[in-house]
Amino acid sequence: xxxxxxxxxxxxxxxxxxxxxxxxxxxxxxxxxxxxxxxxxxxxxxxxxxxxxxxxxxxxxxxxxxxxxxxxxxxxxxxxxxxxxxxxxxxxxxxxxxxxxxxxxxxxxxxxx
Amino acid sequence: xxxxxxxxxxxxxxxxxxxxxxxxxxxxxxxxxxxxxxxxxxxxxxxxxxxxxxxxxxxxxxxxxxxxxxxxxxxxxxxxxxxxxxxxxxxxxxxxxxxxxxxxxxxxxxxxxxxxxxxxxxxxxxxxxxxxxxxxxxxxxxxxxxxxxxxxxxxxxxxxxxxxxxxxxxxxxxxxxxxxxxxxxxxx
Numbered sequence: 001x002x003x004x005x006x007x008x009x010x011x012x013x014x015x016x017x018x019x020x021x022x023x024x025x026x027x028x029x030x031x032x033x034x035x036x037x038x039x040x041x042x043x044x045x046x047x048x049x050x051x052x053x054x055x056x057x058x059x060x061x062x063x064x065x066x067x068x069x070x071x072x073x074x075x076x077x078x079x080x081x082x083x084x085x086x087x088x089x090x091x092x093x094x095x096x097x098x099x100x101x102x103x104x105x106x107x108x109x110x111x112x113x
Numbered sequence: 114x115x116x117x118x119x120x121x122x123x124x125x126x127x128x129x130x131x132x133x134x135x136x137x138x139x140x141x142x143x144x145x146x147x148x149x150x151x152x153x154x155x156x157x158x159x160x161x162x163x164x165x166x167x168x169x170x171x172x173x174x175x176x177x178x179x180x181x182x183x184x185x186x187x188x189x190x191x192x193x194x195x196x197x198x199x200x201x202x203x204x205x206x207x208x209x210x211x212x213x214x215x216x217x218x219x220x221x222x223x224x225x226x227x228x229x230x231x232x233x234x235x236x237x238x239x240x241x242x243x244x245x246x247x248x249x250x251x252x253x254x255x256x257x258x259x260x261x262x263x264x265x266x267x268x269x270x271x272x273x274x275x276x277x278x279x280x281x282x283x284x285x286x287x288x289x290x291x292x293x294x295x296x297x298x299x300x301x
């Protein structure tokens with residue numbers, strides 16, 4: 001995996017967070033938004049994006065419907081479901097906890113007394 | 114006191130979403146088995162839209178049309194892999210094994226019939242190019258015998274992409290020796 005590739009296991013959360021903040025978006029919009037949010041330091045591999053979207057839809061976290069984009073193209077739009085909103089919250093907490101634990105290994109500070 | 118406040122159902126309840134979601138996912142995959150063509154068509158349309166949007170962006174950033182399209186296609190990457198990954202999620206795993214009878218009878222392994230063969234090269238190739246081009250022929254590095262009827266729509270293809278043999282083979286094909294680089298594949 002390249003340095004700029006989205007880390008495995010984090011794409012789903014990025015997708016959910018993007019849909020939470022942006023509202024319904026098509027696949028291209030989701031990919032671009034993730035890349036922009038990372039300051040173009042991440043590259044979304046479309047080969048992993050669409051299967052991830054499908055999985056999230058199968059699990060009921062997002063729903064999709066066909067619509068028309070800003071530039072008048074027919075596109076499939078994805079939106080967060082209620083279960084998806086709950087999942088965002090749950091996964092965000094889990095991620096924060098994991099990141100905090102990892103940070104203790106990467107930059108060990110003073111041990112608590 | 115554990116999570117759930119001592120409720121004997123607490124453990125079961127805490128993870129109750131997962132099996133239901135898994136079941137939901139499997140039911141959807143089962144349903145998609147029967148609407149496969151529609152699903153494939155919609156996905157192809159979705160990817161086409163994606164490609165067009167990337168081209169539009171490239172044009173806006175000042176590329177000429179030819180370069181805009183080329184760059185967009187490059188960024189989209191290996192379509193077959195994407196399609197395969199997508200299909201893996203839309204079908205049941207056992208279907209993939211059933212869908213492509215190996216048409217393969219290796220003298221070394223004596224595997225025949227409708228079992229997926231063990232030739233590791235086949236799987237690597239399959240993974241690389243996706244099951245749109247399912248490899249079913251004899252291996253490049255072992256003596257094999259293929260004696261199966263080749264169904265319509267299956268081709269003989271060289272191992273490397275873009276070097277397709279310019280004829281469609283049908284009927285009975287028989288190899289007595291390994292034929293390096295030759296594989297039987299199905300094209301969509």
